[in-house]
């Protein structure tokens with residue numbers, strides 16, 4: 421079979437269900453890591469998983485160097501800033517854990533806000549074309565009370581238009597519901613409510629019940 425890009429709709433892959441995780445890995449005296457969705461449990465005994473990491477990432481270099489990592493399962497109410505911090509910049513230029521609330525488990529950082537977390541030792545890896553597939557054994561884990569965020573829910577949260585959004589930003593003073601194209605979190609600090617003029621800080625994030 422030959423792969424023909426013109427005939428193949430890779431959007432089908434967005435219907436595969438994944439969670440979202442933050443990897444934590446040692447980087448000298450500090451820590452690195454990034455957002456990943458490509459994680460899959462493999463055997464039950466021993467408890468193992470595979471993690472697929474892009475070859476250009478700093479995280480991959482650090483995983484190869486340290487052979488151990490933590491994985492924090494992102495909760496469904498995760499602050500978008502966490503995803504931006506870990507997923508849209510590199511630890512080559514940013515100290516990603518510096519301003520994020522976390523604790524150390526087995527010497528590795530896990531998010532205070534995680535729905536659950538695991539710490540893993542890397543037992544093997546395999547180089548693929550664009551990614552490295554890491555095989556890992558779980559050495560410590562804790563389950564939390566929060567629900568996990570799925571990749572699909574994360575994508576829907578980013579979709580504008582109200583119907584598929586899981587959250588809306590509502591003015592606490594007059595009830596105006598923000599409906600602009602720019603994600604509310606990315607509006608400038610001097611944004612004001614167009615109806616009553618109060619500041620951005622006077623908006624609250626409200627969960628939208630799905631119809």
Ligand SMILES: Cc1cc2nc3c(=O)[nH]c(=O)nc-3n(C[C@H](O)[C@H](O)[C@H](O)COP(=O)(O)O)c2cc1C
Pocket residue numbers: 440452453454455456457458459472473474475476477478479480503506507508509510511512574
């Ligand atoms: C929603 C989302 C899912 C991602 N999934 C993966 C993934 O499964 N594997 C991966 O290597 N990178 C993934 N990334 C990209 C990395 O998080 C991103 O390249 C990061 O900036 C790498 O940082 P680093 O250079 O510090 O490792 C994802 C990013 C986002 C926002």
